Amino acid sequence: MIDINELKFDAQGLIPAIVVDTESKKVLTLAYMNRESLGISMEKGLTCFYSRSRQTLWLKGETSGNYQHIVSITADCDRDALVVEVRKDGPACHLGTDSCFNDLVYEGEESPAFRYEDLMEMLKGRKASPVEGSYTSYLFGKGLDKILKKVGEETTEVIISAKDQDRANTIYEIGDLMYHVMVLMIEAGISLDDIRKEMAGRHVIDRKVKQEKMR
Numbered sequence: 001m002i003d004i005n006e007l008k009f010d011a012q013g014l015i016p017a018i019v020v021d022t023e024s025k026k027v028l029t030l031a032y033m034n035r036e037s038l039g040i041s042m043e044k045g046l047t048c049f050y051s052r053s054r055q056t057l058w059l060k061g062e063t064s065g066n067y068q069h070i071v072s073i074t075a076d077c078d079r080d081a082l083v084v085e086v087r088k089d090g091p092a093c094h095l096g097t098d099s100c101f102n103d104l105v106y107e108g109e110e111s112p113a114f115r116y117e118d119l120m121e122m123l124k125g126r127k128a129s130p131v132e133g134s135y136t137s138y139l140f141g142k143g144l145d146k147i148l149k150k151v152g153e154e155t156t157e158v159i160i161s162a163k164d165q166d167r168a169n170t171i172y173e174i175g176d177l178m179y180h181v182m183v184l185m186i187e188a189g190i191s192l193d194d195i196r197k198e199m200a201g202r203h204v205i206d207r208k209v210k211q212e213k214m215r
Helices: 035-043 116-128 134-141 145-165 168-188 192-200 204-214
Strands: 015-023 028-032 048-051 056-058 068-077 082-087
Touching: 028 035, 028 048, 028 068, 028 082, 028 168, 035 048, 035 056, 035 068, 048 168, 116 168, 116 192, 145 168
Parallel strands: 015 082
Antiparallel strands: 015 028, 048 056, 068 082
């Protein structure tokens, strides 16, 4: 771990800070810190920046409630820029959007990486605005019982494929199961963050080992 004095601040005493959501790895914003705001950030565990326009410190979320809880701060190889990973309480942008980076400038031919967050947003859209011919909209239209029936069916398919040691089909069926579970999550008002928090608090492996040792 390096000392703050090893960082290289510019002529104005600032260093750029790229803020990233620690769960989704999405870039939330680009802001600037000086020595004082960086010190406050490390002391409070909350992002504090230096506003170049107002020429003053500002603690993110102090007025909006959208605090950013710091997970880690990492310097680049030249030590003149920072990446700040956070867990956020709300939108990162003053416009009320999840991230400040929303306006596409260029899109290449490469397909973007799959993200569960994107799939969840699509599922939410199908529930809020049903699309004719959409299987997802069909499930939401039929309601909870139909969704639960499909979750049960797909669980059985996973078990059968795994029992047959058919790896390719097991992967396929797990994909189907995960999709239907996510539909269920939307129907039940459960978010990915809800599941992350649940899993983060379990320490499943450690508990299992501890239970085995106690037997």
